[in-house]
Amino acid sequence: MAHTPETPPAADRSREELLRVLLDTATDITALRDVDAVLQTIVRRTRAIVGTDMAYFALTDVEAGVTAIRYTDGVATQAYRTLRQPLGTGVLGEVARGLAPFQSSDYLADAALVHVPEIDEIVRAEGVHAIMGVPLTVAGRVMGALVVAERRPRVFAPQEVSLVDSLGTIAAVALDNSMRFEAANRLAEDLVRQQQRSASELALITQVLELDDRLMDAVMVTPDVGRVLGIGQGVLACDLWLRDPDGGVLSATTTDPAPDDAPGSVAVTAAGERLGVLAAGRALDAPAQALLERVAVHVALALLFARAEEDADLRLQSEVLDDLLERTDVPRERLERRLQRWGLQPGEPLWSVVIEAPDTDRRRRLQVVRALGTRSVMMAAHHDHLCLVTADPDWERRLRPVFTAHGWRLRAGLGGPTSDVRRLGDAHRRAELALGSLATLGRDGVLDGAELGLLGALLDLAHRGDLPQSLTSAIDPLREYDRTRDADLTRTAYVYLETDGNVARVAELLHLHRNTVRQRLERIGALLGPGWDVSPRRLETHLALRVLEAEGRS
Structure with a gap:
């Protein structure tokens, strides 16, 4: 049987008793603020009051076109507990549309219903016959359905339908209140978190501004990267290392070697140029990472100021070198x-x-x-x-x-x-x-x-304009040949004599095949005449080639 002697069916109970039960239920449910607790209490109380084998609560997703069972009491199978019913099908799908209460005395045999085969199998496995449900609506908004069911054919009396409908109305109001209460709680929690976040952000901004003031003073007084890193070390409570783009350490707050994989780091850049990487000796949370980034900005400024001073010094040195050398x-x-x-x-x-x-x-x-x-x-x-x-x-x-x-x-x-x-x-x-x-x-x-040796003296003469033109005239045929044919015989002859006639070495230095080198040497011999690469002409030719090579005229 679906009921016990201690809990008589609703149809056997007086109106006054039912009203008292409804009032007690409304009082109990209204006192609850947790949505899950509200729904579970509604399902359990409905089954007990109506005296059925089972009761369950389904929430409707109008946009998706389905209603899904969320809370049950007396249901035996997992498939039935998690059943999803398309709106407009079965008893649950009809009720969840929010139009009116609906029942079927024998669900599987009821040809007036729109059946879904997969759902019918779930119903059959649960052993359900009679189903009755009422919609849950608040201010015209469909929220779900409250349903009772029996494992035997049964027609629910109007008084029972009215009772479940009243419970459903109470449940809808209680559910709406609980959802509103939870939404208000979430809003309050969000406001608290936002306030805490705002306070944290304000504290971070204040800290960043104070850090910026100290760092800017350090950069403007003297563009010393080490001093900037020292300030950053004090704020972040950890050592800092500044690596150059090649990975070498430019500056650090400690003599300890920089870790290969620093827990916290940030690129140091300026105008799209990567100047290096600033690494911290510990893992950093978001606020500390923000402070490290500010230190990196001022490190970049210090590097740029130092570079500007360096450039000015280099320009001055370049001017002095020009005076010295030229x-x-x-x-x-x-x-x-x-x-x-x-x-x-x-x-x-x-x-x-x-x-x-x-x-x-x-x-x-x-x-x-x-x-x-x-x-x-x-x-x-x-x-x-x-x-x-x-x-x-x-x-x-x-x-x-x-x-x-x-x-x-x-x-x-x-x-x-x-x-x-x-x-x-x-x-x-x-x-x-x-x-x-x-x-x-x-x-x-x-x-x-x-x-x-002698070449140095010849170059001094050439620099002063006192080198006799006849000293280099011996290789004029090579230079003319190169000029008119875009060849490179002059340099080939120079490298050949510089390497003591080593054809293999000449080929390596000039990136040529050895046969090509030999062919060029034959052409050089044809232009300069026999004996150009042996004494006494070898010295004359070699000196002329060296002078031209040194002066960049070969």
Whole structure:
């Protein structure tokens, strides 16, 4: 049976008793604020009051066109507990449309209903026969349905339908109140979270502004990256490392090595240029990350200010180098006075060093060499290389490990020493010639221009315009041939003599096949005549080629 002696069916109970039950139910449900608790109480109380095998509550999704059972009491199968019924089908689908109560005394045998085969199988498995439900509406809005069912055929009396309908009305109002209460709670919680977030954001903004003031003072007083990092360290309570674009450490707040995978980091950029990466020694939450980003902005400013000062200093050094190397009318006293700015004292021995530096990383190499802090040195980019004027005899020992650490090959020419600043131009030309010789032969290292011997003296004559034209006339046929035929016999002859007639080495340096080199040598011999590459003509030809190569006229 669907009911017990302690709970008589609704049809057997007096009107006064039913009204009292409804009032008690309304009082109990209205006191609840949790939606789940409201729905579960409604289902349980409805089954007990009506005295049926089961009761359940379904919520309607009008836009999706379905109603889904959400809360049940007395239902045995999981499939029935989670049943989804299209609107307009079955008893539940009819009721959930919100039009009126609806019932069927024997669901599976009721041909007046629109059946869904899959749902019929679920109903059959649950053993349901009689179903009766009422819609739940508030202010014309369909919310769902309250349904009771029996595992035997049965016709529900009008009094029972009215009772369930009254329970449904109470349930709809209680559900609407609970949903409104939950919505109000969510709104209140959102407002509290928003207020807390606003307070946190205000605190962060205040902290950022205070940090900006301190950082700006540090940058404007002196563009010192280390000082900026020190301020950031104090605010973030962790060490900071500034890496350059190559991964090397430019500055840090500690002598400890930078972690390979920093927990927090931010790129340091300016005008689209990546200047480096600022890494923190601990994981950062969102506010701390925002502070790190502000530190990174001021690090970029400090780097740009330092670069501007560096550029101004380099321009000045470049001007002084031009006076030293290319002008003969500048008084010695003025040159010595200008060199004192970089610690180069009058009368001390000076060397001119010419360092190979490709266009792609010339500035970077210049920065790295300047960062060594080598005493008594002036340097700048000069033509296609870096030029150093230094009084430090240990410059190579200081420079070589730095180049090695960066994966750069050290290729340099050396001229000097000289204690007369007016002779630095001559020392520089010998250094350039030495570098050119290393480049031609594909060799690394440092070559002293003094090792060039007679060639150095000839270049001095050429620079002063006193070199006899007859000294280079011997190779005029090669130069004319190259000019008219866009060939390269002159350079081939130069490299051939520089490598002591090593055809394989010539082919390697000029990126030619050995047979091509031999063919060129045959053409050179035809133009210059037999014996051009053996003594005594070999020396004459070699010197002429070296002079032209050094002057860039080959």
